[in-house]
Amino acid sequence: MKILVIGSGGREHALVWKIAQSKKVKKIYCAPGNAGIAESAECVPLKADDILGLLDFAKKEEIDLTVVGPEVSLVAGIVDDFEKEGLKIFGPSREAAQLEASKMFAKLMMKKCGVPTADFVVCRSVHEVLSATKKFGLPVVLKADGLAAGKGVVICQTSGEVEETADRMLIEKVFGPAGHTVVVEECLEGEEASLLALTNGDEAVLLASSQDHKRVFDKDLGANTGGMGAYSPAPVVTEEILKFVMDKVILPIIKGLKKEGTPYRGILYAGIMITKSGPKVLEFNVRFGDPETQAVLVRLESDLVEALLWTLGKEKAPTLKWDSRPSVCVVVASGGYPGSYRKGKVIQGLDKAAKIKDAVVFHAGTKKSGEKALEYLTDGGRVLGVTALGENLKKAIDTAYKTVKTIKFDEMHFRCDIGWRALKN
Ligand code: AMP
Ligand code: GLY
Secondary structure (H helix, E strand, C coil): CEEEEEECCHHHHHHHHHHCCCCCCCEEEEEECCCCHHHCCEECCCCCCCHHHHHHHHHHCCCCEEEECCHHHHHCCHHHHHHHCCCCEECCCCCCCHHHHCHHHHHHHHHHHCCCECCEEEECCHHHHHHHHHHHCCCEEEEECCCCCCCCEEEECCHHHHHHHHHHHHCCCCCHHHHCCEEEEECCCCEEEEEEEEECCCCEEECCCEEECCEEEHHHEEEECCCCEEEECCCCCCHHHHHHHHHHHHHHHHHHHHHCCCCCCEEEEEEEEEECCEEEEEEEECCCCCCHHHHHHCCECCCHHHHHHHCCCCCCCCCCCECCCCEEEEEEEECCCCCCCCCCCEEECHHHHCCCCCEEEEECCEEECCCCCCCEEECCCEEEEEEEECCCHHHHHHHHHHHHHHCECCCEECCCCCCHHHHHC
């Protein structure tokens, strides 16, 4: 098969790495890819939101399966457009992708399907936000309805913060149309976990659980990021929680969407808060998580391509096999991320890192330099996802950090405590 992977981050490198292990695969393209991906796939200079360009490419190259990484392509309707042309593509339709693109859609859908989630009010004015805040008390969570590059969720501790955030979203319109509607939610307490399920619209199969680290600094301090590290499995996710999430979250949502005439195929990512009164959904994403995918896929023993293809058909759900060893992914970022940062720093030590047993370095924001393309340079906020397996979590963490230590670039930043919650458990 010829496979096209769309995207350019660590998640996509992990997808390409795993797809390359499939006996079904003859050739992999990645658009636009990065310097690490270029070692196992042919990179094509097309952006993830260039749907027409990607469609032309897939037709011309007779791609057998396209695997979409980022939500932008899905929300732009890439699956609808490819399917209209008879091309096989992994992911949900534009309408089903609203589960991530609109917090309001997701919350209303959860309510309709009886999926446990934080109590909420949909607001369109500052006045409505303030009265919803009275209902829930402080702290309270304000969410811009649309996609806001991970910056649309604000946990407000004071009424001053609520007013300021509501003003920014609804009056100053800092998120544009994405902030015309604001979902106000009760603030949940507990431990978070990411549960991802492959689904063909009727049945679902859960991937191994994982946990992300969203804050930029150790001890979960500092700004929210796309994710500074992950580990799998998340010990907080018991067998009982897995069953609960399948029966009370994943299956009701896919059944509900099917009933509405928008069947959901692809991967459904449920961000869960495990509260004292049971697991509740914080958010849905309609794609693989980043960096959760790096930690999860190094543990997958089954053929990923077969599992992805299953979502496009009607057969019985496959049983996925997992390496029993836990894994850890430490994100190595550019200093300053998630704020402004400099690119183009020379990355040293990747050759040494490549020799370490049970470790694999996924590239996120990297490119090759100069005519001879001998050096790797930083080219994004998150630069690498250093991922390792270990007999136990402590050993996986040790191997990941031993690998991180071989790598150097100017202003490099990483968290030193990835996995701390699981170790504590
Ligand atoms: P979301 O994009 O909805 O997942 O929100 C991003 C992050 O904000 C989540 O991963 C949580 O850490 C936090 N969050 C979102 N909703 C809530 C809530 N209702 N209570 C507490 N924290 C929340
Ligand atoms: N790591 C969180 C996400 O992919 O949204």
